[in-house]
Amino acid sequence: MAKNNWSKFLFLLMLSFVLILAACSGNEGTSTEGNTSTEEGGGKEADEGTKLENGGMYSIEDFNNVKTNNGEAIEGGNITFGLVSDTVFEGTLNWNFYSGDPDAQILNWFDEGLLTWDENYVYTNDGAATYEVSEDGRTFTFKIGDNVNWHDGKPVTAEDWQFAHEVIGHPDYDGPRYNSDFTNIEGMEDYHSGKADTISGIEVIDEKTLSITYIESTPSLLTGSIWSYPLAKHIFGEMAVADISSSPEVREKPIGFGPFKVESIVPGESVTLVKNEDYWRGEPKLDGVTVKVISSSTVVQELKTGGVDLISDFPVDQFPDNAEMSNVEYLGAVDRAYTYIGFKLGTWDAENNRVSPNPDAKMGDVALRQAMWHAVDNKTVGERFYNGLRWNATTLIPPSHPEFHDENNKGREFDPEAAKKLLDDAGYEDTDGDGFRETPEGEPLEINFISMTGGDIAEPLARYYVQAWETIGLKVNLEMLEFNTFYDRVGNGGKDDPKVDVYQAAWGVGIDVDPSGLYGADALYNFARWENEENERLLKEGRSEKAFDLAYRQEIYNEWQQLMVDEVPVFPTLYRATLSPVNNRVLNFAIGDGTGVYLNELAVSEESPIKAE
Amino acid sequence: MRIDKDSGTQIPDVDLGKSPSGFSILLRELIRDKVAFVSLLFLFLIIAGVFGASIIMDQNDIVKVDLFALYEPPSATYWLGTDYGGRDIFGQLIIGTRNSLAIGILVTLLTGIIGILVGLISGYYGGTIDNIFMRFVDFFMVLPILMIVIAFVTAVPGYSIVSFSLIMTAFLWMGIARLIRSKALQEKELDYVKASKTLGTSNFKIMFFQVLPNLSSIIIVTMTLNLAGNIGIESGLSFLGFGFPESTPSLGTLISYARNPQTLELRWWIWLPASILIFVLMLSINNVGQALKRATDARQRRG
Numbered sequence: 001m002a003k004n005n006w007s008k009f010l011f012l013l014m015l016s017f018v019l020i021l022a023a024c025s026g027n028e029g030t031s032t033e034g035n036t037s038t039e040e041g042g043g044k045e046a047d048e049g050t051k052l053e054n055g056g057m058y059s060i061e062d063f064n065n066v067k068t069n070n071g072e073a074i075e076g077g078n079i080t081f082g083l084v085s086d087t088v089f090e091g092t093l094n095w096n097f098y099s100g101d102p103d104a105q106i107l108n109w110f111d112e113g114l115l116t117w118d119e120n121y122v123y124t125n126d127g128a129a130t131y132e133v134s135e136d137g138r139t140f141t142f143k144i145g146d147n148v149n150w151h152d153g154k155p156v157t158a159e160d161w162q163f164a165h166e167v168i169g170h171p172d173y174d175g176p177r178y179n180s181d182f183t184n185i186e187g188m189e190d191y192h193s194g195k196a197d198t199i200s201g202i203e204v205i206d207e208k209t210l211s212i213t214y215i216e217s218t219p220s221l222l223t224g225s226i227w228s229y230p231l232a233k234h235i236f237g238e239m240a241v242a243d244i245s246s247s248p249e250v251r252e253k254p255i256g257f258g259p260f261k262v263e264s265i266v267p268g269e270s271v272t273l274v275k276n277e278d279y280w281r282g283e284p285k286l287d288g289v290t291v292k293v294i295s296s297s298t299v300v301q302e303l304k305t306g307g308v309d310l311i312s313d314f315p316v317d318q319f320p321d322n323a324e325m326s327n328v329e330y331l332g333a334v335d336r337a338y339t340y341i342g343f344k345l346g347t348w349d350a351e352n353n354r355v356s357p358n359p360d361a362k363m364g365d366v367a368l369r370q371a372m373w374h375a376v377d378n379k380t381v382g383e384r385f386y387n388g389l390r391w392n393a394t395t396l397i398p399p400s401h402p403e404f405h406d407e408n409n410k411g412r413e414f415d416p417e418a419a420k421k422l423l424d425d426a427g428y429e430d431t432d433g434d435g436f437r438e439t440p441e442g443e444p445l446e447i448n449f450i451s452m453t454g455g456d457i458a459e460p461l462a463r464y465y466v467q468a469w470e471t472i473g474l475k476v477n478l479e480m481l482e483f484n485t486f487y488d489r490v491g492n493g494g495k496d497d498p499k500v501d502v503y504q505a506a507w508g509v510g511i512d513v514d515p516s517g518l519y520g521a522d523a524l525y526n527f528a529r530w531e532n533e534e535n536e537r538l539l540k541e542g543r544s545e546k547a548f549d550l551a552y553r554q555e556i557y558n559e560w561q562q563l564m565v566d567e568v569p570v571f572p573t574l575y576r577a578t579l580s581p582v583n584n585r586v587l588n589f590a591i592g593d594g595t596g597v598y599l600n601e602l603a604v605s606e607e608s609p610i611k612a613e
Numbered sequence: 614m615r616i617d618k619d620s621g622t623q624i625p626d627v628d629l630g631k632s633p634s635g636f637s638i639l640l641r642e643l644i645r646d647k648v649a650f651v652s653l654l655f656l657f658l659i660i661a662g663v664f665g666a667s668i669i670m671d672q673n674d675i676v677k678v679d680l681f682a683l684y685e686p687p688s689a690t691y692w693l694g695t696d697y698g699g700r701d702i703f704g705q706l707i708i709g710t711r712n713s714l715a716i717g718i719l720v721t722l723l724t725g726i727i728g729i730l731v732g733l734i735s736g737y738y739g740g741t742i743d744n745i746f747m748r749f750v751d752f753f754m755v756l757p758i759l760m761i762v763i764a765f766v767t768a769v770p771g772y773s774i775v776s777f778s779l780i781m782t783a784f785l786w787m788g789i790a791r792l793i794r795s796k797a798l799q800e801k802e803l804d805y806v807k808a809s810k811t812l813g814t815s816n817f818k819i820m821f822f823q824v825l826p827n828l829s830s831i832i833i834v835t836m837t838l839n840l841a842g843n844i845g846i847e848s849g850l851s852f853l854g855f856g857f858p859e860s861t862p863s864l865g866t867l868i869s870y871a872r873n874p875q876t877l878e879l880r881w882w883i884w885l886p887a888s889i890l891i892f893v894l895m896l897s898i899n900n901v902g903q904a905l906k907r908a909t910d911a912r913q914r915r916g
Contacts, residue, residue, distance in 0.1 A: 297872070297873070297874050298874075300874065300875075301874070317875075318875055321875045321879055377680075380680050380681075381680065384680040384681065384683055384699075385680070385683070385697075456697050456870075456873055456876075457697060457698075459698070459858070459859045459860075460678045460697060460698025460699070460700075460859070461678075463676070463677075463678045463698065463859075463860070464678040464680060464698075467677060467678060478860075480858060
């Protein structure tokens with residue numbers, strides 16, 4: 001069973017725009033891979049056209065995720081990548097140990113996974129390694145390319161890959177990666193508990209060939225559950241496992257086999273990279289890349305003056321004012337994330353590591369939860385607060401997973417009358433004439449709602465929800481909390497604050513669609529503390545061997561989406577777009593997955609960045 | 614009624630041809646100084662207007678989020694436009710000024726009371742009592758006040774105007790206590806205090822009915838100037854994000870909207886009125902304060 005499923009559900013997102021996974025979003029709505037520049041020009045005009053008609057409204061459909069190439073590439077050149085973060089980066093620069101998104105943004109430049117995936121997040125065979133699956137779907141045989149070498153010239157070997165598994169599975173391992181993906185490897189639990197010296201399921205066949213046998217075959221294996229980041233054994237092999245994450249080879253002189261090599265690091269501020277001439281996809285066109293941290297409030301100025309060519313994440317609320325910036329092209333993609341409102345229905349049972357639902361919870365009545373969903377007008381919220389760059393969410397599988405997002409499921413639409421009727425029928429009536437409804441037992445009903453601070457829109461947005469619920473006669477008290485306090489009280493550490501009834505939060509979802517790490521009865525991240533038999537059954541089916549059949553898996557997840565619309569332990573409010581402005585001189589760049597554009601092809605058409613007029 | 618300084622007893626008002634009392638000097642100076650007089654009138658107008666208008670206005674109504682009126686520029690409906698929550702800036706300005714003034718005045722009064730008590734007692738008695746009190750003052754003075762206030766403000770759950778004022782008061786009373794103490798030290802050496810003591814007047818009576826009135830002009834001056842400073846501290850804290858939540862507007866929260874570069878550049882109506890108002894308020898209070906200060910020094914007087 002999946003618990004604490006980190007690799008699939010990477011980050012709790014702040015409601016603000018700080019921690020969005022910029023470089024790994026789906027590309028539904030940007031159906032134009034290999035688009036020619038004329039078509040894109042057309043798309044841009046349409047964009048401006050719709051904008052005028054709708055009074056500053058934008059749609060993710062109008063954005064492309066591949067950069068239009070203007071002009072010819074010059075030899076060499078350097079670019080600057082702006083890492084948008086209001087804090088410094090931690091500097092744990094190894095895929096096997098990092099935990100924060102800023103570190104991942106840096107890692108992307110100089111190291112990569114051995115497997116790549118397509119736009120549906122399924123592993124492909126055009127990465128640094130290829131794979132074959134045995135008939136029972138449990139044994140994977142990988143072949144690493146002969147020309148894949150570490151930055152120091154040593155070949156990337158099957159032993160390095162095995163070593164990565166051994167380090168992560170080691171009892172002394174101090175990173176966040178050890179989870180159900182690893183326990184699903186044969187012999188891993190014995191190794192982890194010290195009963196075995198090696199992992200029996202992992203076998204080095206020859207220098208470049210590795211096979212891994214998993215206990216359970218699930219479709220998730222093909223969508224991100226294989227650990228594909230090797231760890232250089234010739235460097236880390238001699239170190240004690242507990243010392244690796246703080247070693248200079250992780251912090252100061254990190255190593256990888258990606259298109260660029262780290263030359264120097266100013267801790268927390270910037271990283272200078274030069275090209276890796278020996279890169280297996282071919283020598284990079286650029287001479288080097290500088291990654292520097294910039295704060296979200298200076299992003300626009302940096303872009304305008306050409307201080308940065310690319311950035312990790314653009315604050316969407318600044319887009320309408322800067323849509324006409326002349327020296328950049330905006331790329332857009334559907335973010336693999338959604339904002340939602342959750343209802344506390346129980347507590348976390350730390351002893352048994354599972355949720356313990358409370359049948360008498362204040363929000364326990366399903367009609368009350370359904371009514372609260374009907375009461376809020378997320379379409380207008382998206383249009384007014386986010387100019388259409390966030391939009392009404394319908395189900396709990398976002399459109400960043402086009403294969404599984406159920407387009408026909410409309411969720412619960414804005415309908416205050418229906419909400420009132422639901423409450424009337426369920427017995428929530430205003431008996432003492434104070435304008436607010438009481439519980440069916442006649443007790444006063446006061447709902448405590450918490451939401452996160454961060455960004456200008458956070459408070460008005462939360463207050464809007466309070467007002468919307470007031471109009472259907474519910475008394476809701478709002479408390480705005482800072483990110484860490486918020487998640488503490490929601491129950492991030494397993495201690496649920498009993499004074500919280502409703503909360504607004506956001507998830508980044510993993511590349512695998514399986515939501516059991518967020519809504520399973522044994523998931524700590526199931527903050528609603530909700531348990532339901534049908535839910536457990538569907539989640540299990542979605543991971544079963546049968547679910548290798550795409551149509552079957554889709555059917556299961558459609559059912560699951562409908563179940564969540566019926567039961568409403570949480571309801572999604574907004575889907576999100578990520579935008580990425582790119583300086584016009586940059587060529588061959590794309591955001592999102594499965595675009596077939598790689599960093600070694602990245603080039604520039606001019607020596608220095610183009611400035612805004 | 615008037616207090617006879619020599620006997621310490623109250624005697625009927627008789628014109629003894631003495632020099633004019635502190636209050637009348639202050640008043641005369643204010644009227645003579647045109648700038649200060651206009652400032653004073655202006656202050657009264659703002660205070661009366663703001664407190665008057667806020668009786669009619671409903672704070673909950675003003676902070677209501679309106680999805681269909683985000684970032685409206687000034688118009689007939691919204692005199693000063695709206696902010697990113699569709700909330701009327703003019704209404705927020707009125708309520709915000711009221712809140713800021715209320716805090717400023719409350720903090721000034723509370724610090725004044727504590728400061729006068731501590732200062733008077735330690736100055737009048739001197740010796741050990743003075744020593745003990747002054748070590749307390751020293752202790753509070755070396756604290757990094759702003760940081761501690763920020764920590765308190767974050768720790769106190771659901772704080773209001775009153776609790777915010779109390780937190781600020783706890784760390785701002787020392788200045789006035791020091792001042793009063795030094796004046797009281799001088800004053801107690803004067804003959805009228807000694808005479809009063811000889812006649813057996815109680816220390817309490819001497820302190821509060823004989824020494825205190827003689828310090829009144831200096832108290833009024835410091836408290837006026839402190840008022841400006843206290844409003845400033847509240848605005849500063851709100852600007853930094855440690856003041857009131859957005860549902861309780863203040864001048865500081867309005868100005869803090871300008872922390873967003875987009876707002877600063879493109880939507881002046883959100884932060885400019887509050888900034889101008891705070892500027893004018895400070896200027897007026899300072900003008901009045903300076904005039905009062907001059908009045909206490911015979912060499913600088915204009916009147």
